[in-house]
Amino acid sequence: MKVASGSLRRSVLGSDDAAEAQTVASTARSFGQNTMPLSPIRFRFLVASLLTASFLGALDHTVVSTSLATIAGELGALELMSWVVVGYTLASTVLLPILGKLGDVLGPRHVFMVSLVVFLLASLACGFAQNMTWLVTFRVIQGMSSAGLQLMSQTIVARVTTPRERPRYLAIIGAAFPAAILIGPILGGAITDYWGWSWVFWVNVPVGVIALALAYVAVPKLERGVAPRHYDVTGAVAFTVGLVFLVLGVTWAAERSGGAQALAALVVSGVALLGFFIIERRAPEPMVPLHLFANRTIAACTALSAIIGVGLFSITAYLPTYFQMAYQVSATVSGLVPIATVLGMLVSNLLTGWLASRTGRYRVFTIIGTCMGSMGLFVMAWLPIGLPLWVPMIVMGFVGIGTGSFMSLIVAVVQSAAPLSQTGSITATVNLVRQVGSTVATAIIGGTIGFGVAALLPSGLTAASLTPHAVQQATPEIQEAVAGIYGQLFVPIFIALACAYAIGIIAAVLLPQGRLTDEAETTQSEVPEPLSA
The missing domain is CATH 1.20.1250.20 (MFS general substrate transporter like domains)
Structure with missing residues (x-):
């Protein structure tokens, strides 16, 4: 496996007309001054670590579903049951563009390693939760770190492969999601029946520790991007508010728990998201690169x-x-x-x-x-x-x-x-529209x-x-x-x-x-x- 070092890499994405070809044909400046070529064995360890971490993040979307009734019964908060899932999904969606930008600035290795550690600690805390409020809180933290696992796995693959190699390895990492859909409900039900619902979360820890050890050895120290002169704090706040109220609005509308409440949430969401797009168009260094x-x-x-x-x-x-x-x-x-x-x-x-x-x-x-x-x-x-x-x-x-x-x-x-300096941001955007589309349509x-x-x-x-x-x-x-x-x-x-x-x-x-x-x-x-x- 070859990693560009101090050179330019590119993907030829030709088009029929010359103007489009010039726009689409894209090479990215490699940050790889500190990047070493990966040996075959190290690259295999890297793929194994990224796949395991992605699978853990995807699995927690599905493994909890069959244990929800048991959890709600034991913790005595049936009315908060749906938020065990909604809180996780919402947090993982909201953090995508923010973590994408951080990956471009701090380097994907750092964001990935921190996300994995936080995910394991949150999983441990979920199993020890004594009431539904604490469980939902820890699930939100779990969801936030899950976004980092999913996103940085794809970003790291982009940074250590050539465009030609990339589809193959992204397909392997992407297999984590459908595999989690197949395995999650059955695994969650079996663990709940034989070990108790706490182990639905604790089972992440030993597997995650193995992934963390592999990542520490295998994920290369990719060079960081240039720190922005202006952080897009206003855009991040507007996006978070818009997306949170969008999910709340469509959730309340689907549950028929209050028409006026749902309408108000959707209005707030519309205003915030409109403000977000205006901010991003004018921001010198936007969180979401709309110009691309x-x-x-x-x-x-x-x-x-x-x-x-x-x-x-x-x-x-x-x-x-x-x-x-x-x-x-x-x-x-x-x-x-x-x-x-x-x-x-x-x-x-x-x-x-x-x-x-x-x-x-x-x-x-x-x-x-x-x-x-x-x-x-x-x-x-x-x-x-x-x-x-x-x-x-x-x-x-x-x-x-x-x-x-x-x-x-x-x-x-x-x-x-896209330019390599914005790989994390554009990868986050592609994942974001998929998750928002799924949430709203659902x-x-x-x-x-x-x-x-x-x-x-x-x-x-x-x-x-x-x-x-x-x-x-x-x-x-x-x-x-x-x-x-x-x-x-x-x-x-x-x-x-x-x-x-x-x-x-x-x-x-x-x-x-x-x-x-x-x-x-x-x-x-x-x-x-x-x-x-």
Whole structure:
């Protein structure tokens, strides 16, 4: 494995027109004065450490879900149960752009190591929490450090690989998320049943210590960037306020816990986010580099990242409920459809990462992937209720394959199209739009299902008492009515998500033609011209 040292590295991302080619073709100044070439064994240790840390951060999104009821019962705070998950997700989302900027200034190694230590300490504290308030507090800290693990893992890969090598290794790191979706709920349930819920958090510690030891040895001391003359404190505050109130607003709206309260939160969020964009456009050294979106490659890939959050991540949580109610299957069987989806995503993510590194081509995978996602979701909208479950499993597996084909690849392309001095910031932005899109779309889908079911239920049935078990014990007429309601509600949801992927097709087509190059293929050094907003 070769690491640039005191040289210029670049990714050739060619386009059909000369002006676009000059904008897209991007080389970054390597900070690598203090960077040593990594031996093969050290690089393997590095990848193992980054993958383990990323997996721990992703796993804590999913492993807690099956233990929530037990935790809430033992700590006696059912009303705060959802905040064990929401607090973690919100904190990890809010900190992304801030940590991205810190990674560029302080160096990704420092941010990664501190994040891992904080994550382990927070995991230890979560297991010892004596009430729900303290548990939520420690989960927020856990989420903040999780953002550093996820983001710095991708940033470190970008700093120690050439553009051609990057998709392969980002795909390996990116495999942590779908793997956590598959393993998390089962692992969380088993740990809770046999060891107690505290071990859901404590199990992170021994694994994390191993990752920390590997990181200490393997992560190179990458040179820091130039400290900014002006810290974008105002932008950071505006962004945090806007995002916090956005999540609160959509969460309250989905839970129907107060229309006026939700509306007020959304208004505050809108004002704060508008202020954030104004601040970032005028800031001398902004936290989020909005000027880079004049680059068509970066703009298109960021849009594709948002499509993944809106189009697939948002619906995955509701698929089991849909099949339990519409197909009258058990909870265990209903989980087969999201499992098929995630398996398709995992396999295609690794395969396309390998193919992109081998060929240097990337645009074709985004076009094929978005087409597959859109077609699959349109088919889901028109599947008749009651088909054998293997039919929707194949269709959603098709959607997963399409999504995985560009899930990690677009991160590699964006990193290669931006100056290396802003790798952390642009990587954070791509991850941020995905998480925000997923959060908002999830809340909208949840609210649509909740209101729709309550409005369409026949007299004598209430949404509060409507459980899969109750439906399966009801008369055939009621079962048919409930199945029809869920089928009716999910048709427009699947169509809307298919349309989101159709927009993604447009973004993929607008992505300039190009080829990721290996450092050995670089014949001359180029520095990208400054981009204007």
